[in-house]
Amino acid sequence: MAYHGDVKNQLSEVPMFGGKPLAVDLNPITLPKVSVLKVAEFLEKLLRDVEQLTQDLDTNRGELIRLGLPVNLDLTPTPLGLHIPFARFDCLFDGTNVQVLELNTDGTSGFNVNEWLATAAQLSAQENPNHDLSERLFRGLKEHRPNATAVTIADWSEVKTSWEQQDLVRRWSTKIPTRRMDPSYSDWSKEDLVYRRVLSWQLRAESDRCRAFLDAWKESKITVIGGWSSDVGMSKAWPALTKSQGVVKTWFIDEKASVAKDSREEWVLKAVLSYSGQGVFRGRDLRQDHWESLLSKAQHEHNQGRPWVLQKHAAIPLLDGKPWELGMYMINGKWAGTMARWGHSGSLSETSQEVLRPIKLV
Secondary structure, X not given: OEEOOOOOOOOOOOOEEOOEEOOEEOOOEEEOHHHHHHHHHHHHHHHHHHHHHHHHHHHOOHHHHHOOOOOOOOOOOXXXXXOOOEEEEEEEEOOOOEEEEEEEOOOOOOHHHHXXXXXXXXXXXXXXXXXXXXXXXXXXXXXXXXOOOEEEEEOOOOOOOXXXXXXXXXXXXOOOXXXXXXXXXXXXXXXXXXXXXXXXXXXXXXXXXXXXXXXXXXXXXXXXXXXXXXXXXXXOOHHHHHOOOOEOOEEEHHHHHHHHHOOHHHEEEEEOOOOOOOOEEEHHHOOHHHHHHHHHHHHHHHHOOOOEEEEXXXXXXXXXXEEEEEEEEEEOOEEEEEEEEEOOOOOOOOOOOOEEEOEEEO
């Protein structure tokens, strides 16, 4: 049964997105624990590959342009030596085989929302992959600066994920002074361990507005976890460089545009730095003339330094007769939890109609 804000349980609030209750279904998706652990092992290795790619780019900065990133991108890792402390792989999983669609490394959301969902579904700790996920996220954050005396979650005050950030403040404030601050504020303390949720491109676009935050970060007056180098994993072009197994095949547009022109049903066109489903076009959803027009425009932008990629279309598995995707959360290089988005059509975005469901491990 699906719930839209009327879940009756012991929790005080229902998760919100953009001021509206999230659509959830408390009927869990049951997966074999051994299969999920195999997927987790594979993804941990894949994440190490992306970490290595990021490290190697420091001596091959020309490739940053192909990823849609500034050639002078700060590639300094966190105090733990990581470029990607918090992430989520979005995957297609049929119970046996996994195909990675994307890696989310910038402003990754949903850790505590999916913990809430599993708790509301009354999963036991043994069958709940998201048990104490907020606590584990907190411990993972503190690993980067164990002596921190305060934590700040940095994001815009009006962001659509305000509920979950406020929920983290509530949870973490029982352990350490925790606040949520807009990056435009000027009050950045040297004691702050900053969990950055504001997106990199937003900081670049609003650099004057965020000057105090950016200066405090640059001068190492604050410890920001989620550095600029996490942008490498966020770029939709890294699979075109690594050619990693288990990732949906991806090429830069100039490598496959002529092939894709006459086989649109087999391709997905993506802007390298697109977010939340924007700049993502499935050829099978478009008329031929529209597809050709988009390819031409994307090719032109690609040649002008705004990269696009072409990804082979991958069939989305069905569950209870509807499509679903598996999200796998990572904390400091290790698998940490899951997310299941079910019942959507087309590309996932802020406006798509998917429902969140808990995952039960057996």
